[in-house]
Each structure stands twice: as C-alpha cells, then as structure tokens.
Amino acid sequence: MKDIKYLVLDVDGTLTDGCVYMGENGELCKAFNIKDGYGICHQAIPAGIVPVIITGRTSNIVLNRCKELGINEIHQGISDKLGELNEILAERGESLKDCAYMGDDLNDLHVMKAIKAAGGLIGCPADAAAGVVELADFVSSKDGGRGCVREFIEWILY
Numbered sequence: 702m703k704d705i706k707y708l709v710l711d712v713d714g715t716l717t718d719g720c721v722y723m724g725e726n727g728e729l730c731k732a733f734n735i736k737d738g739y740g741i742c743h744q745a746i747p748a749g750i751v752p753v754i755i756t757g758r759t760s761n762i763v764l765n766r767c768k769e770l771g772i773n774e775i776h777q778g779i780s781d782k783l784g785e786l787n788e789i790l791a792e793r794g795e796s797l798k799d800c801a802y803m804g805d806d807l808n809d810l811h812v813m814k815a816i817k818a819a820g821g822l823i824g825c826p827a828d829a830a831a832g833v834v835e836l837a838d839f840v841s842s843k844d845g846g847r848g849c850v851r852e853f854i855e856w857i858l859y
Contacts, residue, residue, distance in 0.1 A: 703822060703857050706799040708745050709786060709812075710850060712763050714805035715826060718846030722738045731762050732846060740851035748858055750801075753789060755782045757808060783812040793801040799820050803853050805829040805845050810836065824853040 713719050716737060720732040741752050753774040754767055760777065767775045771792035779785045790796055797819035804813060805826050813823045813836055825837040834840055839856050841849035 702748065702859070703801070705750055705801045705822060705857050706739070706795060707753050707790075707801070708750050708854065708857070709753045709755060709802040709816075711782075711804035711806075711809055712754060712760075713758060714829075714845040715803055716754075716766075716846065716850060718844065719805070729760065729762065730752065731760070733764075733766050733850075734846055734848050736848040737846075737850035738766075738770050740854040741772065744851075744858060745854050750854075750857070753786070755779050755785055755812075757782075764789060782804050782809065783815050786812060799859055801853070803850060805833060807832060809833060813837075824851075824856070825849075 710716055716733055717731045744753055746795055752772045754772055755776045755819045758780060763777060764775060776785050797816045798821050800816050801822040801824065802816050803824040807830050810832055817823050817836060823837045824839040825833045826841050826843060826849035828844040839853055843849040843852055
C-alpha cells in the first residue's frame, strides 16, 4: 500500500461521466458508478484513507451520493481547489504529500501539480484532458464515471 491518508476526488468527469442529464422541467441528474462507490466505502475507508470531495459545482445529487457512501468531507462550489485542500489539511496537521488526487480536466491541474510536487499521487480517468494525463502517476483504463476511481483505489492499496 502506498502511504496515502486522503483520497481527494473531483466529481464531474471523475466520479461521473461528465454528462449532465436534464429533464423537461429543468431537473438535473448525474450517473455514478457502483464500482467506484464500492471502492470508496469498502476498500479506501476501511484501509484508513479519508475520501475528500472537492468540486466546482454544487449539487444535492452529489451531497446525497456522498452521504450514502460515508463521505463526510464534501466541499462544493469551490473555485480554488488547492486553497480548500490546504485548509482541510492544515486543520489536521497534514500536508499535500499525504494525498492522492484524481481529476480529469484543466481546472484540476493547479492542485494536481502542487500535490505531485509535494510527493503525493495523481490519478486520472482514461478520457482526461491531455495535460492531466501527462501529469498523472496513474492513468485508469476506464473513463470518468466508469470505474476509474475504483481502479485508482486498488492501485493505491495493492
């Protein structure tokens, strides 16, 4: 097992396929992969890894799914992901080297570069932006929302 205390995850394009499904009355839906959920609550959490969600959007759908999985660190509507993560870690006396981060797009690069520079781990889905793929220590064989988080967790643990 790699020495990781926090699994930091983006949502759209990582835990989901990046699509936003809209009903005729404007209601939004997102699809989450059961395998990712299993990896979080039955592999990462029992191994002592704390899952942390940091996402730029705000959604009750995300909040409900995270609660269902036992994720307590849910940070939504965040434009400065690195600043938010640094605050979370400072409260616990931890640092970026204790983190594994999985994201898929250019808005994740700032926090990913900082984590990598500190000695943490970076993962991404197969369909991540080219700049993210180039930076990643682990590139999943699965696209976002299709089990990539589970693969990343297993890579960390085994």
